[in-house]
Amino acid sequence: MPGSSTSISKIQAGGGRITLSSHGGKAWISEFSATYPLKLLSPRLSDNTVAIVYVLTYGGGLVGGDCIELTVNVESDTKLLLLSQGSTKVFKDRPQQRLASVQRSDYASRSTPGQAPATLQIMNFTVSSQAALFLLPDPVTCFRSASYSQIQTFRASKDATLVILDWITSGRKSLGEDWVLSRYYSVNEVLIAGKRVAKDVMLLENNEFNSDSRLNRSLAEKLSPFACYATVILRGPLVEETIAQLTTRYGGISIMQRKAPEDLLWSLSSIGSDKENGVVVRVAGKETEMVKDWLKNTLRSLEQHIGVDVYRRAFV
């Protein structure tokens, strides 16, 4: 008997659905579909309380006009780890539409004539009671002049666990790209038991048309010297220990006057005023590798909940 009561929904180009259900103490994927250019992969695991899904795009990147819309349901008592394979690369545009494509969604057809359409990725997550979602993708890299929007909404039960990682790097170092994207817009909205507790909106824009440098410094100037910025939202029973560790570490930091910035900086803030709403961690590093290592070490206590082998697949 399928956990989800919805009939198979019509999927548009770039659409996808994942539902992880529980049956007899085991987690199984009851709904799993994706259309081009979205691709989903789920390896079989020895631990059957956890499932992994890799979210990929054909061609290894997204181009202007692509619209990915993924709906994910993590039902009670299951744990889902969502990963990617390599950084999500966003290219500026492509002269023609992707040829192999089912009906394009309304969004993609609506692009302004004469203007390279932006890339859009929408993800809607529902995480039920005693369930856990670990969203640990590789960072997004927007190449020169790319325009990318990402809207992620998380609806969780009071006793659900969420680990949400959203990070971006400065571009292709080999081509000297240092924050030369056109626009990056990312929203992470968290609702617990129907009430919005967090809405993190990040907008990075290089205003090429505004030549008045007094008003707006370039992104490279504003974000220097860091090449990678990450945001992690943590809440729920399975990350209580991680949050406690972070709080202790943070409280132990003492900054004296410095001549120059450190290689990596991080901050910790609570979400809302209620302890059970979790924390937000922000990290900035001069190199993506540094941030990756920091994240990998900081989230290591997740191993006790998803296993060492499964955790190893994150932050590869």
Place this chain on the structure above:
Amino acid sequence: MDDETFLLLLLSDSNLPTGSFVASSGFESYIKHGFGGDQNNRTIMFMRDSINAYARSALAFVSDTHRIVQDVHRDVEQGSEQKSDFDKYLQKIKEVDDLYDAMTLNDVTKRASKSQGVALLTLYSKGLTPPLAFTGVKNRKEIEIEVNSYMASLVAQYKSLVRAESAPGHLPICWGILTGALGLTLGESHLRSQYLHIFLHARSLLSASVRLNEIDLRTGIPSSTGTESDQPDGVDDKSRGPANTWPLGEILAARHDLQHSRIFNS
């Protein structure tokens, strides 16, 4: 001098007790962490990035709140049915306030925002409303008296919600309440409210800079901070929406409390 001008002068007074004196908006942390290069440029660089970021994250909330309170004005003046429904207005303001709280995921910023917010509401109640017993001015219209007393109640009630921790009472929202309650109606009043808010923010940054010995008033502030033209043209377009545009500033502001020694609160 007309009331409106007097009001603007009053609100732009550097002695306005808003509690911004103890807030450096992350500037002290910025310097302590080694950012900004040499002292000559630090203030300007920080101000540009900080003001742009603050404007983008907060101004829409100022104008939204200002407009809600302006609606109250209109309802009371027109004697409409709506006016007796306090709770509805309070609820609308609280929604804007809660959204700002959900979008400002930074303990230090929230702390500073809440303390300055409640200071503004207190300022209104204690300093900017006519005393109840004051029936003096002969040609003050009755409707004006009614509006003023209504506003006073609205602000007092919202302040109670804040004290009871039912509403956060953040600075941009309280500023919108203040300017809306005072009836700033000249032209595009919500834009004027935004402009003044950013002006005060900028000035507070300059003040912090002086106290951190970053700029020496005897030799003068660099001739162009570029901040006069930093006025964004009314950031209230919902589709462009409030956002954090300076993640580095966010991290440094949140790390304020990690400084071994500090003179500012935030």
